[in-house]
Each structure stands twice: as C-alpha cells, then as structure tokens.
Amino acid sequence: MGYPGVRAWLPYVLLVPLAVAALLWLGRVRVEVRGTGGERELRVGQAHLPVSFMGRVDAVVGEAKREALGPQLDPEAFVVHRPWVGPVVRIEVLDPDDPTPYWVVSTRHPERLIAALR
Template sequence: MTRSDPQPHYSERLGVPAAYWGIALFFGLSFVTAVTFMLGELILLVSTVATVGLIAWTLLAWGSLRITVDADGVRVGPSLLEWRYIGTVAVADRAVKARVLARDDAFLGLRPYVTGLVLIGVIDEADPHLCWLVSSRDPEELVRAIEDNRPSGVTEPAEHSRLDSGE
C-alpha cells in the first residue's frame, strides 16, 4: 500500500434515515402551516419553502459524516488519524460507550440513528484525544478494514490504552 493509492479501502457515509426526514418535515410543516396560515398565501408559501430548505440543509449536513480507511489512515469527517497513531481497534458495546462518554477527552463521531460503534485507540501522547468512538452501520467490517490495511511498518501497541489504565 502506497500513499499514492487514491482508492479508499473502506468508505461509509452515515446518511440520515428516511424516517427522520418524514418526522422533521411533518412537524416543521405542521408548525409553519399553523402559525402562518392566517397571514396570507404569500407568507405561507415563503415560510413553507424556507422551512423545507432549512430542514433539508440540516439533515443533509447531519448525514454527511463519512468514514474512510485509506493509505493515510482513518478519516472521520474532516479529521484524520494517521496510521502511526492508531492503537487498538475494537467493536464497542454499551459499557465501553458509557465509559468513553463519561470522559471529555474522546473524539466522537457519533450519530444516534446508527447503533454500531467502533473504538479506535490513539497512541500519540501529544494528542488530546484518548480515543475515537465512531458510529458505523457495519462495525465489524470497519475494524477488519483498519486491521487489514494497517501498514506493515506500523504495529499495534502492546500496552493497554489510557482508557483501560484509568487515566
């Protein structure tokens, strides 16, 4: 694997499910209709278009989180964790999620509509993040992609992560 390899080895976009669109549009348009109905057709039309635009912009932005594993490392949105700083990687359960969320030094790439979680240890002492906790629709596949694409010169650390040591 070389750094000139343009193809990601794993890519996932955590788009918002259709149910969220339906709920947001139902409540947003119900509110706008109730509030502006008596103010005239023009205000109702402008308010409806503005509300649909705001809802679409919000849900598209919220659902644009992309996770990729490529030659440079693991990317979550605009953030990159380079290979040399990636420690232990594992599928996280509820207990691990609770431990990580109780701390303020974890990088979170979470979406509430995605139940799978992956914990990525950070082995850079200068990094303010203890670990990355990332949502994934297929956490086992994400862990496998990270482990399978870890460069040969970069090995997994033998020591426990700072999360396990209670720091």
C-alpha cells in the first residue's frame, strides 16, 4: 500500500541521482599525454606507455572499430573500451620486453590524441 506524501517519492529523489553519479564516477578514465620533449608518455588510467616505445598510431571508427574489438583483437592487447565513446585509437607497442602487442583506447578526440603523440 505504501506511504502517502513525501515518504513515497523522497527515496527516488535521493537515490536515483546518487546512483547516476556513482556510475559516472566509476566509468571515468583519463587519457592524457604527459611530459615534455623526448620523455613524453601516454597515460590511460593508471597504465602508462612511453612515446619512445610506440609504433604506428591509428584512429579506428565505425565498422573497423567493431572488427578491431572483435575478430581481430589480440588477447594480449591492452584495451580500455568505453561503449558510449565512439572512436578508438590503436597504438602499436615496440617494447621488446612488453608482451602487449598494442593498445586500444577509447577517446572522444582521436585526432588530438594522435597529434599529441607525434
């Protein structure tokens, strides 16, 4: 039967925004290029990759993104995929001591990320 008045709708007013805020906070991942000169590195969350160990860098969108994250995906690749972010950037790793062949990172501005890595 429920309670009439404020007790009926107050939990929704308090808990729905709290749940939305928690989901947004848990889903955030910062993608940035840090450093100056030859000691720059790409940071994705807690992971980092020096620019000196990067090979080919490509933006992947549309159908190619589905292929890159599906049948063509290497199980050892480092992937930070957020489905609500459209394009991804694929970065080849040239470090001989790193078993990761490449990184696949979601970003809203792939052109700016590629320009910052060059």
